[in-house]
Amino acid sequence: MLDRRLQLHLATWLGQWPAPAGLHVVASQRRAQPAWDGRLRPALAVDTGQSAVLSVAPDRVAAIRALARREPDQLLPALPAAVGTPDWCVHDGPFRWSLAPAPLPDVGEWIAPTAPDLPPWVRLFDRPVLVVRDADGNYLAGVGIKRHDAYGQELAVGTVAAAQGRGLARRLVAQAARRVLDEGAVPTYLHERDNQASARVADAAGFPDRGWRAYGVYPR
Numbered sequence: 709m710l711d712r713r714l715q716l717h718l719a720t721w722l723g724q725w726p727a728p729a730g731l732h733v734v735a736s737q738r739r740a741q742p743a744w745d746g747r748l749r750p751a752l753a754v755d756t757g758q759s760a761v762l763s764v765a766p767d768r769v770a771a772i773r774a775l776a777r778r779e780p781d782q783l784l785p786a787l788p789a790a791v792g793t794p795d796w797c798v799h800d801g802p803f804r805w806s807l808a809p810a811p812l813p814d815v816g817e818w819i820a821p822t823a824p825d826l827p828p829w830v831r832l833f834d835r836p837v838l839v840v841r842d843a844d845g846n847y848l849a850g851v852g853i854k855r856h857d858a859y860g861q862e863l864a865v866g867t868v869a870a871a872q873g874r875g876l877a878r879r880l881v882a883q884a885a886r887r888v889l890d891e892g893a894v895p896t897y898l899h900e901r902d903n904q905a906s907a908r909v910a911d912a913a914g915f916p917d918r919g920w921r922a923y924g925v926y927p928r
Contacts (some may be wrong), residue, residue: 713894716803717860720734722763732779733773735766739791740880744854745832750791750864754926760921764791774899788925796925801901802910803922805860807893809885810914815850815882816840825881826850829866838884840876849876851884861888872905881913898922 710726718725723736743749751772753762764772768791775790776783788796816838821831823839826847833852840848849867856862863884864868865877885895897915899906907917 711805711807711894713859713892717857717896718761719856720859722752722754722759724763727759727761729763731760731764731776732757733776735769736763739763739767740765741769744856746797748780748793749928750793750925752795752838753922755923757919757921762898768792779870783795783832784923791793791925792875793927794923795928797928798923799898799900799926800923801899801903802917803919803920804897804910804915804917806913806915807894808913808914809882809887809889809895810878812879812882812913813884814879815876816849816883821852827866829864835897836921838880838887839921840871842871849880852878853884859893860896861891861893862898863888865906875912877909878912878916881909881915885913885915 710720711786715725722734724734739750751762751764762772763788773788779786783796785802787798788794818836819839821833821837830850830852835852835853838853839850842848847868848871851863851865854862854864863881865881867877881897897910899910
C-alpha cells in the first residue's frame, strides 16, 4: 500500500491522486503560482506506468487534453508551447522516494544558504542546506530541500568535479532524507533519465527506481 504521506503529497502537488488507468490531465491553481524557488512549473506529471496525472493551470486543461488525444506521441515536446512557455524545457526521468534511507554515516553540516562561498544553485533555497567543506572551508558537495508541501520534499544534490567519486553525494542524500522523514514528510528524488551518476547516487542512498516517472515543463 502506498504511504499516506506520499499520496497526500501527490494530491497536493498535482491536484489529484490517485487516478484510474491512463493519462488524466487535471487542473491545479498551483501551476499558475510560483514554486519553491519563486519560478513557475506550468506542467507537472507523475506516471506509475499504469496511470498518470498531468497537472496544468485551469485555463490550459482543455488544450492539453485535446493535444493528448490528438497527438499522444508528441505530448512532451509540445508541452512547453501548449502551456504558454515555448522557450522552456521538458524534464523527464524517474520519480523516486524513500521511507528507509540507506544507513550511511552522516557527513555534512546544516548551514544557512546565505553562507559565504556556496554555489549559486544552493542560494535558491530559503532554509538550511546540508554542506560538506574541505579542510580549508571550500565547498565540496551539498543538498538542498525543495519543500513542495507538508507531505513531500524533494532533495537536490550537487558535488564539485574534484570531489566526485568519494561517496559524498549518497551520504548527504541519505542524511537529508532522514531529516525529512523526522519532520513527518516523505523525501523524493528526481533526475533526468540519462543522468547515470545521479541514478547511482539515488540507488546507493536508498531511493530505488520503482518504474515511476515524473515529467514537466521547467524554466531553463
